Amino acid sequence: MNPTSLFSRPARLLPLAAVLLLSSCEKELDTYYSEVGAQLPTFTANALGTASKYAPGEVVQFELRFAPQSAPLKEIRLYQKVEPGRDSTLVRTIPYAAAFSRIRQSDTLVVNYTVPAGANKANVKVDAVLVSDNGQTKDRSFSFRLAEATPTISLKASSNVTLPAGAAPAPGDVVRFPVLLNEGGINAATSLTATGTLYNNIDSLITYVKVGTAAERRFARQRVPVAGTQSGAATTVNVDVALPAGSAGQSVVYRFEAKSRFQDRIPPLAPSFRTASATAPAITPVAATPLAAARTATLSYTGTTGGDLAAFDLTTFAPVAAAEPVTAKDVAITSTAGNAVRLQALNTTRFVRVASGGAAAYTNATLSSIRQAYQATAAANQVAQLDNVLVGDVIIARLRGLDQYAIFTVTGINRTSTTDVAVTLAVKTL
CATH class of the missing domain: 2.60.40.730 (SOR catalytic domain)
Structure with a gap:
């Protein structure tokens, strides 16, 4: 007997069975699985x-x-x-x-x-x-x-910047209005229950003014804040306004309007605004107080220490002797070295040198105008000493830290020696 004949038929069937089995598995896999990964958008x-x-x-x-x-x-x-x-x-x-x-x-x-x-x-x-x-x-x-689209606005009590408390303002005087925007407002929130109201950013604050029976007009516009990132959080903006020229005896009313951008139109169309306004109580300015006619003051510096006529009292309008207390010496020549004249207050009087428009400031000076000019000058430029004064200089003086002012112009500088000099001033005061 041929030994291979006993296994030849089953052996021949094995490959066929394997093919059928694999074919069945592949068909079953196709039934339950599909490749979808590459089809995701x-x-x-x-x-x-x-x-x-x-x-x-x-x-x-x-x-x-x-x-x-x-x-x-x-x-x-x-x-x-x-x-x-x-x-x-x-x-x-x-x-x-x-x-x-x-x-x-x-x-x-x-x-x-x-x-x-x-x-x-x-x-x-x-x-x-x-x-x-x-x-x-x-x-x-x-x-x-x-966020809330519409801002809120309210006013605190106004104050005078260029006037002492209680004094009546005149045209040109500066009044400060503290404007409170979005009281209780916040700029960002981390939860629905966060304290405060979430507001859209404030874009700007517009100030309007109405004088007497004239129509209201826009007085000023300012970005809020002036520089930096805008916000919807509560903030107070101090608005300083100069009372309009020619407003004496008339009612002056200021109105303040806060504006927030509201993008209710499809870009690139510009957004609209949501606004809120507050009106301040009326102010009636008084006429400016005139100054007396100009008077001449002469300071004479002699010798090495100045002598008895080098200092002047601007409240009594009289020269002050060298031996007198410095409290009365509002303006004095304290140096003539190097062909330059130095004027100095030896008490608490302070000076502001008018940098531009001095001639007009002197000619048109009133108590209000010189007070306003002095108060509007930075504290660093309110000085006790003026170096190298020249003919034509216009100088405002606040006398002894009080609400008392003078304005004078240098009309002459006459040197008689390397040390001796006479300085002539034309002074206007009350």
């Missing part, structure tokens, strides 16, 4: 909403950039979830339309999304979902909090 770079807060009703514009894979795109769905709600709701379904950008190297879609109503400080999450024909999706999202 793809987001590329996106310009989503970047602000941390928006007001209800504002239009937020953002751009989606995306590409289909092996399955074409069907639509883009927009969802939103508004705190304290826990479920997202469908806002809009946008059918896919090819819009390939060579610059972006992808399909682009600019979406104009309107911010929903909700509680102040509520968190809003926006989802943009790409949907392919095969049902696969990809999403991108951004979040923000709901």
Whole structure:
């Protein structure tokens, strides 16, 4: 007997059985599994909403950039979830339309999304979902909090900048109005229960003025703050206004208007504004107090120490002897070295040298005008010593730290030796 004949038939059947078994397994795998990874849609770079807060009703514009894979795109769905709600709701379904950008190297879609109503400080999450024909999706999202669009404004008591307390203001006097914006307001919130009201950023503060029966006009506009990052948080802005020329005897009324931007139009159209205003009590300026006619004062410096005529009392309008107390020496020649004359107050009197327009300031001087000019000068330029005075210099003096002022111009400098000099002043006071 041939020994191989006993196993030849079964041996021949084994390869066939293996093929049938493998074929059955492959068919079973095909029934339960499919390869879908390459068919997911793809987001590329996106310009989503970047602000941390928006007001209800504002239009937020953002751009989606995306590409289909092996399955074409069907639509883009927009969802939103508004705190304290826990479920997202469908806002809009946008059918896919090819819009390939060579610059972006992808399909682009600019979406104009309107911010929903909700509680102040509520968190809003926006989802943009790409949907392919095969049902696969990809999403991108951004979040923000709901802010109050309209600012608030109120006024604290005004004060006089160029006047002592209780004095009646005249045209040109500076009045300070403390303007409180968004009282109790905050600029950012981390929760719905955070203390304070979340406000949109304040853009600017406009000041209007109405004199007598004339129409109201815009007086000034200022950015809030003048420089730096804008905010919706509570802030006080001190607005200094000079009472208008020619307003003596008339009612002067200031109104202040706070403005916040409100993007309720589709960009690139400019936003509108939400405003709030407050009106200050009327002020009736008095006529400026005139000064007496100019009088001449002569200071004579002699010898090495000056002598008896080198100092002058501007309150009594008389020279002060060298041996007299310095408390009366409002202006004195204290040096003639180097062909330069130095004027100095030996008491608490202080000077401001008028840098420009001195001749007109002297000619038209009133108590109000020289007080205003002095008070408007930086403290660093309110000095006790004036070096190298020249003919034509115009100088304002505040006498002994009181609400008492004088203005004088240097009309002559006459040197009689290397040390001796006579300085002539034309002085206006009350």
